[in-house]
Amino acid sequence: MSSNVSKKIQREKKYDVCTQYCIDTLLKKGASKASCSLSIKKNQELNAAHGQMTLNRTTNNISLILKAIVKGKTATLVVNNLNQNTIDSAIDEVIVLANSSKEDESNDIASFQKPKQFNSGSQRGDINKMYDLFINYLSYSKDAYPKTIIEEAMFEFVKSNNYFRNSNKVDFYGQKGYYSFFSMFTSKDGTDISSFNYNGFNTNKLELQLKQCASIDRLLQQSSEQIHSITIKDKFIGDIIISPDCLSQFISYLMGNIRDNALITKTSIFQNKLNKKIADNRLTLHSNPVSENISNGYFITNDGYEAKNSTIIENGVLKTYLLSQYGAKKTGLTRAVNQGGAYEIEKGETSYSSMIKNIKQGILLCRFSGGHPAQNGDFSGVAKNSYYIENGEVKHPINETMISGNLENLFLSIKDISSETIDFGDSILPWISFKGVTVSGK
Amino acid sequence: MHKTKEQLKKYSPLFTHYTELRIQENTNISLSMLNGDVQQNSKATTSGSSARVFKNGVWGFASTPQITDEDIEDIVKDATNNALFMDEKQKKSIQKDKIPKLPKASTSSENDFSSKKKKATQKQLLDFLAELDEYIDTNFKELTSRTLYLGSLDVRKSLYTSDDAYFFSMVPRTILYINLAMTHKQDNSTIELYDVLGGLGEFQDVFENTHDLFPKIDKLHAHLLNKTESIHPQAGIKDCIIDADVAGILAHEAIGHTTEADLVQGGSIAGEYLNKQVGTSLVNIVDFANTYNNEICPVPVFVDDEGSESLDTVIIKDGVLKNYMHNKESSVTFNTKPTGNARASTFLDEPLIRMRNTAFLPGKSKLEDMIKSIDDGYYLMKSSNGQADSTSEFMFGIVLAYEIKNGKLGRALKDFTISGVAFDVLKTVTMISDDMSWSCGGMCGKKQSITVGMGGPAIKCKINIGGK
Numbered sequence: 001m002s003s004n005v006s007k008k009i010q011r012e013k014k015y016d017v018c019t020q021y022c023i024d025t026l027l028k029k030g031a032s033k034a035s036c037s038l039s040i041k042k043n044q045e046l047n048a049a050h051g052q053m054t055l056n057r058t059t060n061n062i063s064l065i066l067k068a069i070v071k072g073k074t075a076t077l078v079v080n081n082l083n084q085n086t087i088d089s090a091i092d093e094v095i096v097l098a099n100s101s102k103e104d105e106s107n108d109i110a111s112f113q114k115p116k117q118f119n120s121g122s123q124r125g126d127i128n129k130m131y132d133l134f135i136n137y138l139s140y141s142k143d144a145y146p147k148t149i150i151e152e153a154m155f156e157f158v159k160s161n162n163y164f165r166n167s168n169k170v171d172f173y174g175q176k177g178y179y180s181f182f183s184m185f186t187s188k189d190g191t192d193i194s195s196f197n198y199n200g201f202n203t204n205k206l207e208l209q210l211k212q213c214a215s216i217d218r219l220l221q222q223s224s225e226q227i228h229s230i231t232i233k234d235k236f237i238g239d240i241i242i243s244p245d246c247l248s249q250f251i252s253y254l255m256g257n258i259r260d261n262a263l264i265t266k267t268s269i270f271q272n273k274l275n276k277k278i279a280d281n282r283l284t285l286h287s288n289p290v291s292e293n294i295s296n297g298y299f300i301t302n303d304g305y306e307a308k309n310s311t312i313i314e315n316g317v318l319k320t321y322l323l324s325q326y327g328a329k330k331t332g333l334t335r336a337v338n339q340g341g342a343y344e345i346e347k348g349e350t351s352y353s354s355m356i357k358n359i360k361q362g363i364l365l366c367r368f369s370g371g372h373p374a375q376n377g378d379f380s381g382v383a384k385n386s387y388y389i390e391n392g393e394v395k396h397p398i399n400e401t402m403i404s405g406n407l408e409n410l411f412l413s414i415k416d417i418s419s420e421t422i423d424f425g426d427s428i429l430p431w432i433s434f435k436g437v438t439v440s441g442k
Numbered sequence: 443m444h445k446t447k448e449q450l451k452k453y454s455p456l457f458t459h460y461t462e463l464r465i466q467e468n469t470n471i472s473l474s475m476l477n478g479d480v481q482q483n484s485k486a487t488t489s490g491s492s493a494r495v496f497k498n499g500v501w502g503f504a505s506t507p508q509i510t511d512e513d514i515e516d517i518v519k520d521a522t523n524n525a526l527f528m529d530e531k532q533k534k535s536i537q538k539d540k541i542p543k544l545p546k547a548s549t550s551s552e553n554d555f556s557s558k559k560k561k562a563t564q565k566q567l568l569d570f571l572a573e574l575d576e577y578i579d580t581n582f583k584e585l586t587s588r589t590l591y592l593g594s595l596d597v598r599k600s601l602y603t604s605d606d607a608y609f610f611s612m613v614p615r616t617i618l619y620i621n622l623a624m625t626h627k628q629d630n631s632t633i634e635l636y637d638v639l640g641g642l643g644e645f646q647d648v649f650e651n652t653h654d655l656f657p658k659i660d661k662l663h664a665h666l667l668n669k670t671e672s673i674h675p676q677a678g679i680k681d682c683i684i685d686a687d688v689a690g691i692l693a694h695e696a697i698g699h700t701t702e703a704d705l706v707q708g709g710s711i712a713g714e715y716l717n718k719q720v721g722t723s724l725v726n727i728v729d730f731a732n733t734y735n736n737e738i739c740p741v742p743v744f745v746d747d748e749g750s751e752s753l754d755t756v757i758i759k760d761g762v763l764k765n766y767m768h769n770k771e772s773s774v775t776f777n778t779k780p781t782g783n784a785r786a787s788t789f790l791d792e793p794l795i796r797m798r799n800t801a802f803l804p805g806k807s808k809l810e811d812m813i814k815s816i817d818d819g820y821y822l823m824k825s826s827n828g829q830a831d832s833t834s835e836f837m838f839g840i841v842l843a844y845e846i847k848n849g850k851l852g853r854a855l856k857d858f859t860i861s862g863v864a865f866d867v868l869k870t871v872t873m874i875s876d877d878m879s880w881s882c883g884g885m886c887g888k889k890q891s892i893t894v895g896m897g898g899p900a901i902k903c904k905i906n907i908g909g910k
Contacts, residue, residue, distance in 0.1 A: 050707040053532065056524040057503040059790040061490070075564075078486035080507040093485070100565035102480045102572070131531055151708030151832075152889070186709035186832045193711050196832045235677075264476065265587040267623065267632045330479075369829045371839025371859050375623075375632035380859040380908045382837045400835065402861060402908045440677060442906070 012173070015040070018082055019165040022066055022091060027167055029095050031068040033109045035166035035304055039063045044125050045156035046134050050149055051142060053134060068094045072103035106329035109166045110304030118174035118290075118299035121204040125157025125179065129206050137183070137210040145187065145224040151196065153183040155210075164300050172306065174299040178425070179203050181210055187223045194226035195384045195399070197367060199245060202296035202425030214424050215245055219385075222366065222397075226385055229397035232441030239362035239415055240403060240437045241355055241389070244422040244429035246368050248343070251285070251429075253373050253407055255340050258318070260327030269377045269408045270318060274333075278318045280414035283432075284346040285313040287322075289338050296426040297342045308337040344428045348417025355416045355433050357392040363439055364389055365403065373407050380404035383439075398441075405437045443467040443489065443598045444610055447550065450602030456518040457604040459525065460496040460544055462748060463518065465489075465509055465600045466789035471564065474591040475571050478579065482591075485564065490789035493521035499541040500528035505790040542774035547750040551609040553732075553742065556596075557644040567592055567645055573652040574620070574659070582663050584624060586632060591619040594645055595893065599747070607749025613742060615893055616640045616648040617883045618655070622663060626856075627670045633856070635666040635824075635842060641740050641882035665823075665842055668854035675843070675855045675907050681819035682860075682905040683812050683846070686879040688838065689802050689898030691828040693727050694884065696836035696864030698800040698896075701757050701765075702783070702888075703772035705795075710832040711865065712763060721761040721868025726803035729755040729767055730895075731782060739799035740880050740895030743782065747793035752782030757800075761868070769795050787890035794888060799895030805874025812873045812902050814849040820907065821846055822860065834864040859908040873902035 019036045026034035040062055047055035062080045064087070075097030079090045134155045141150055157179050164172040182200035186193060201214035211217045242250060262268035270278055288309040289297035301307050303325040311319050320336055321327075328335035350358070363386050370381020383403050388395045411434075418431040445465050453463055467489035474482040491514050492505035502524030504517040571590050578588050594616040602608050617640040626633050639658060640648045649655070684692065699705055700712040707713075728734075731752035732742035743752040748770050755767050766776065769784035772795065784793035813821065826839035838860050845852040880897035 049704060053500070053528065055501040055503060055792065056528045057505075057792065058520055058524060059492075059503075059505045060507065061488075061505075061790055062507050073480075074483065076482075076484040078484065078488075080488050080490065097483060097485060097564050100563070100568050101483045102568070104479050106479075127527075135531075149707075149709040151705065154889075184708075188709040191711070191714045193709060193833050195835065196708075261476070265623070267587065326481075369831070369837040369861075371826055371837070371857070374857045375634065376629075378857075382835065382859075382861045384831065384835075399833075400861070400863070400906075402859065402906075404859075404908060440908070442679075 015163050018087070019163045022087065023165055023167055025091050026066065026068050026095070029091060031070055031095060031098070033069040033167050035067045035109045037065040038163040039160055041158065041160045043156050043158050044127055045154060046130055048134065048138055048150060048153040050151060051138055053138065064090070066090055066094045067109065068098045069107050069109065070095060070098040072105055072107055073098050073101040074107040075101055106326050108325055108329065109168060110170050110325065112168045113170050113306055115171040116306060118172070120297070121177035121295065123159060123175065123177050125159070125177070126206060130155050130157065130179070133206060133210050140211050141220055145220050147189050147227060148185050148187040148220055148224050151184045151186055155179070155181045162300065164304055166304055170304055172300050178296045179206060180296070181213070183216070185220065185223055187227045189227045192227045194223050194229070195367070197223050197385045204295040215422050219245065222385060226397040229399040230388070232388060232398055232401050232439065235438070235440040236361055237436055237438050239359045239433055239435050241359070241362070241364045241431050241433040243364065243366045243431055246365050247429045247432060248427055249368055251343055253379065254411065255322060258321040260324055263321060263323065263333070264327060264330050267375050273318050274321065276318060277316050278408070279313055279316040279411035281316040282348055282417055283313055283316050283411060283414060284311065286311050286344045287338050287340050287342055288344050289342040291342065291344070293344065293428060294342045294426060301339045307339070310337050342426060345430055347419050347421050347430050349419055350416040352418045352420050352431050355418055355431060356389060356394060358416060359389045359433065360391060362389045363387060363398065363401070363403070364394060377407035378404070379407055400442045402440050403437055409436065410434050445600035447602060447608040450600060450608065453514055453518060454604065456515060458522055461518065461521070461604045462494045463491070463514070463602050464747065464786070464789065465491045467598045468788050469596045471567065471594045473567055473571055474589065475575050476589050477587055478575055480568065483564070483568065488788055491517055492789050493518045494792055495521045495525040496544060497525040497529045500525060500532055501792070502526070502528060503792050542771055544770045545773060545780060546605045547748070547780065548606045549609070549745050549749060549751045550607070551745045553744045554610070554612045555614055555642060555742070556612050557647045559646045561644065562646045570649065570652060574655060577652065577656060578622070578659060582622070585622055586625055587623040589621040593617050596644065601747060601749060603749040605749060607745070609745035609749070611744065613642070614644045615642055616645045618649065619883070620659060620662060622666050624666055624670050626672070633666070633669045633672065635662060635669060637662045638881070638883035641880070642738060642742070665854070672854040672856045675820060675845070675858050677907055679904050680907050681816045681902070683816070683821045683900050683902050684905070685821070685823045685900050686898050687881050688822045688825050688840070689901050690881045690896030691825050691838055692836065692864060693802050693898055694797060694800045694886070694894060694896040695828045695830040696834050697727055697757065698729065698797045699830055700832060700834050701763070701767060702795045702797070703766040703768045703776060705832060706766050707772065707775065708832065711834055712766070715763045715865065718763055719761050720763045720865045721758060722871045723761045724805050724871050724874050725758055725761045725868050727758040728801060728803060729757060729783070729797050730799040730801065734799065734801070740882055740884070741798055741893050743785065743798045746782040746784040747786045748780070748784040750780040750782045750784065752798065755781045755783065767795055767797065769793065785892060787892040791890045794890065796886065796888065796892055797894050799880070799897070801878065801880070801896060802874065802898035802901060804876050804878045804899040807873040807875050809875045809900050812875060812900060813846055813851060815873065815902065816846045817848055819846045820844070820855065821851060822905070830864065835861070836864055837861045860905050861908060862906045867903050867905065870904040871901055875900040
């Protein structure tokens with residue numbers, strides 16, 4: 001590979017040549033195993049602040065990740081420049097870094113898989129359409145919710161091309177393009193103010209107005225209601241409905257217990273729970289990074305395996321851990337076929353409105369500001385942008401209200417799962433109601 | 443990566459509107475060890491150039507990982523075109539008399555905190571971790587797991603603006619994270635405790651040898667031992683003393699963010715409180731630019747990423763909310779001067795209003811007297827994470843705390859959460875200790891993750907304890 005080769009040959013070929021050069025040279029320089037991941041990313045991004053569109057950004061970046069294993073010792077080095085000198089220095093340095101490390105027989109690279117190419121979304125964003133949809137969103141929110149301030153919002157098109165190669169002859173190429181929207185807002189009437197809230201989604205196509213996507217309009221409307229919130233005075237054990245917007249946080253807490261660190265240190269609440277019941281029978285949770293339903297998934301895992309869809313919890317039974325290749329070797333358990341994310345929870349049979357009607361006393365939890373659960377699964381935190389429910393009716397927005405419970409018990413105590421789901425582009429989630437959560441006001 | 447003013451000024455003929463040109467390189471080293479196994483041994487360098495252009499109230503930005511003449515010319519043109527696109531689209535909606543005229547700043551500065559010593563190799567860093575790990579493994583056999591993480595971040599930036607402002611800075615930070623775990627004596631649950639050591643400087647300047655750290659590890663272990671017999675706190679409003687670590691996060695998360703001018707424009711409650719009493723007269727909070735008490739702060743900023751001189755921002759003086767933190771554009775809106783709070787995390791990020799080193803100022807009390815003054819309360823020493831709201835309502839996880847009974851420290855407490863409305867809590871402050879310390883590992887995640895300093899003395903106030 002010669003210097004500045006990028007300007008003389010075709011793009012894909014240039015990057016193929018670059019990644020193969022890295023593998024060949026790493027082996028030549030003493031690596032027993034090596035991998036190389038190259039990502040070329042372009043973003044076109046429109047930004048708004050306090051309700052006005054103010055910034056138009058285009059950013060380009062490269063990430064070349066080199067991994068070398070030398071006598072069971074490993075290191076990773078990342079650079080974002082592909083000139084010859086940078087690459088050669090990076091190769092030399094990662095070998096030195098690997099030699100500095102400690103031997104560990106669990107260090108490895110992905111085993112051989114057939115070469116494959118992946119593709120999702122479009123390769124070009126429509127900036128004019130993005131602008132029009134964004135302006136419509138800003139004017140809609142201003143007109144429909146005049147007391148709501150869009151603190152910041154961002155609408156971007158992300159295009160990435162990823163090359164992955166290793167010394168076991170793994171050779172993957174993937175390209176992905178998607179739109180991503182994020183908005184953060186607060187509603188205010190003098191000194192009466194709502195908690196801030198935020199929402200967003202990913203999509204491959206610009207077919208709908210932004211307000212029609214995911215839970216955009218619902219959360220704006222809720223924010224405008226939350227200017228005047230009431231503190232719950234008492235403490236009770238009741239039911240909570242966790243909204244799809246908030247549910248991903250609790251899934252993330254759950255998944256933390258089936259990943260490398262928790263299982264290697266044997267601190268997981270789900271240690272030795274594979275193929276055992278860890279949740280209510282009605283809960284089925286998939287991780288679907290390559291599903292047609294997911295617009296912002298992934299094709300290749302960080303350790304170089306082709307990602308596949310999986311069912312993590314089936315009818316309440318834990319079907320897989322989310323172990324990486326390293327974690328699997330370290331624990332003697334099976335490597336997961338993906339690295340989590342792109343979660344889909346199968347919808348239930350109860351409508352959202354019926355779920356509300358089924359609650360005697362509880363809250364509708366729409367955002368949770370909480371510390372990370374303790375090792376035993378105990379969690380507590382503040383219910384933000386949430387509502388008090390009594391005798392089957394949503395009564396009023398609440399403030400300064402804490403909830404506490406135990407993660408393991410929570411998912412074993414599901415009351416209902418909604419028949420409606422929200423598609424966020426990177427996850428598809430329902431409302432779930434849970435029994436026996438402690439709610440305490442001021 | 444160090445570009446001189448002349449090297450950047452040569453691109454100024456390309457500037458057709460107000461323009462900032464920045465060249466930046468961030469180098470991260472991450473090493474981690476779990477129970478003696480090296481789990482992470484990586485180095486990442488991210489470098490590139492970016493330009494930001496202002497025209498008629500809108501901005502264009504472009505970046506590239508390249509730093510050649512040709513690439514820099516391209517990004518200045520792209521950023522200009524991005525601003526023109528926005529200007530063209532927005533012509534109808536923006537009133538000409540409302541277009542802000544940015545204040546001019548032509549400060550020049552070079553601040554290099556690079557080590558004068560020979561740079562430590564990654565092998566030396568790994569050996570350092572291995573020595574610490576061996577010390578822990580040898581001395582504390584009852585641990586169920588031990589995690590060590592050593593991370594360094596060196597940020598080199600050169601900025602030139604069309605106002606002829608220039609700076610170069612090299613700001614390094616090295617932190618060591620130690621997490622130890624044991625089993626609780628009564629319920630057999632796993633309990634953990636961590637500490638973060640280090641701060642401003644490259645590894646060889648921050649950590650001279652492992653032996654210096656052994657007493658700190660011993661202290662961490664002693665607290666963890668106490669936690670093996672910890673009890674749940676009682677829920678409700680309690681008299682508390684929050685130590686420096688918790689005070690710092692309160693200053694940053696719950697007060698600092700609400701007083702960033704962009705969040706004030708976005709509706710934060712602090713917008714209603716300027717020049718109003720928001721705490722007792724003991725309360726003083728400052729966002730320091732670079733120096734406190736003749737010592738360099740953890741994250742020193744001398745000129746910000748818009749070329750404005752970075753000034754200390756007195757947020758609360760004697761309990762009265764006095765100022766917000768500004769960039770150039772917000773200073774126009776609020777009819778004041780920029781405070782030098784515009785900071786960007788990496789080369790491909792635009793500057794945002796960010797805190798630098800936010801802290802409560804010390805008072806006159808002694809910590810022992812503060813503890814003695816409480817009959818039934820808690821001493822909150824260390825937080826895990828923290829979040830706050832535009833209302834100033836906050837939630838922090840507490841991982842190290844003791845009960846106070848009849849003026850004396852008692853049993854350790856299990857992990858719990860505290861919450862409250864920060865501007866209400868400040869009104870309950872009755873004592874502040876006469877010392878202060880900085881937390882050394884602060885990262886703030888407002889769109890971009892960036893290093894921040896936070897600190898304070900011990901503060902006696904009333905806090906809502908979340909318990910069983």
